[in-house]
Amino acid sequence: MSCSVHAQLPTGRPVNVVVNGVAIARDEIVREMQHHPAGKPIAAWQQAARALVIRELLMQEARRLAIEPQPLTEDGRRETDEEAIMRGLVDREVVVPQADDETCRRYYQRHQAQFRSPDIYEAAHILFAARPADKDAYAAARAEAEGVLAALIERPESFATMAEAYSACSSAAHGGNLGQIVTGQTTPEFEQALVALAPGALCAEPVATRYGFHIIRLDRKHDGQLLPYELVASRIADYLNESVRRRADAQYIARLVSAAKIEGIDLADADAHRVH
Numbered sequence: 001m002s003c004s005v006h007a008q009l010p011t012g013r014p015v016n017v018v019v020n021g022v023a024i025a026r027d028e029i030v031r032e033m034q035h036h037p038a039g040k041p042i043a044a045w046q047q048a049a050r051a052l053v054i055r056e057l058l059m060q061e062a063r064r065l066a067i068e069p070q071p072l073t074e075d076g077r078r079e080t081d082e083e084a085i086m087r088g089l090v091d092r093e094v095v096v097p098q099a100d101d102e103t104c105r106r107y108y109q110r111h112q113a114q115f116r117s118p119d120i121y122e123a124a125h126i127l128f129a130a131r132p133a134d135k136d137a138y139a140a141a142r143a144e145a146e147g148v149l150a151a152l153i154e155r156p157e158s159f160a161t162m163a164e165a166y167s168a169c170s171s172a173a174h175g176g177n178l179g180q181i182v183t184g185q186t187t188p189e190f191e192q193a194l195v196a197l198a199p200g201a202l203c204a205e206p207v208a209t210r211y212g213f214h215i216i217r218l219d220r221k222h223d224g225q226l227l228p229y230e231l232v233a234s235r236i237a238d239y240l241n242e243s244v245r246r247r248a249d250a251q252y253i254a255r256l257v258s259a260a261k262i263e264g265i266d267l268a269d270a271d272a273h274r275v276h
Helices: 026-035 041-064 081-093 101-110 135-154 156-166 170-174 188-196 229-258
Strands: 017-019 022-024 120-129 177-181 207-209 212-222
Touching: 017 041, 022 026, 022 041, 026 041, 041 081, 041 229, 081 229, 101 229, 120 135, 120 156, 120 170, 120 188, 135 156, 135 212, 156 170, 156 212, 170 177, 188 207, 188 212
Parallel strands: none
Antiparallel strands: 017 022, 120 177, 120 212, 207 212
16 A cells, blocks of 8 residues: 655644544644644644554554554553553564674774773862853953962962962862862863863963853873773663664554555654654
8 A cells, every 4th residue: 555645734724644544633642742842832743643643553553463462561560552562563573683792892892982981080170250141250250360370370389278268169178179070070161171181280271161260270180991891791782782673663664654544744754753
């Protein structure tokens, strides 16, 4: 059976969404919209309609193949019969090869950056607090930071004293010491400046962030280590198997769509071809 797809939008007049002669009620689409948040109502409506069309296609195929529900219970929640039927259909019809050890090792070798422990930085800073929206205070903080940085370049051993005297951060009580820092724990601007420093060095100029201006000193850097393959093998296998499963599910649904007569919604884009 050829696919007849007509893109229509829920404007002033009702839109009839029909899957192989079976109509999906407009009220049902409206209720489904709560599960598909989007920037505009039309986008949520389209996503909801697509999800219901795919569900209807799966249920029609399951009835054709006489798939019986065998609900599973996970984390205290039991599948509905409909969920069990759709899962049973996909499990039966979609054959997914499992990633073998050779495939996993090849992925590990090609993506080693993903399997490194994070670099650890031991650093200290002096914060001159000011919000960018307050232009006068921000300019004053910059000027003060530049003056203190110039003094520190002349006498770097006075960093702790300067931090105690000037820093608006609670770390001032500890000479500006921030302890150990890993990626993602500071603002992007602070992190970019920190990563660029050599151990023992001060930043060349105050670093601006949404909190104000920072004088940063990197004390030590501990390079991350590549995790052994054996430690991440199961994680790699899970990722590869899930990726293959998603592609196979999408291809199966695409076949169902291509053989169906669908009216009222366009399923031509790839995002529609998913099991929801």
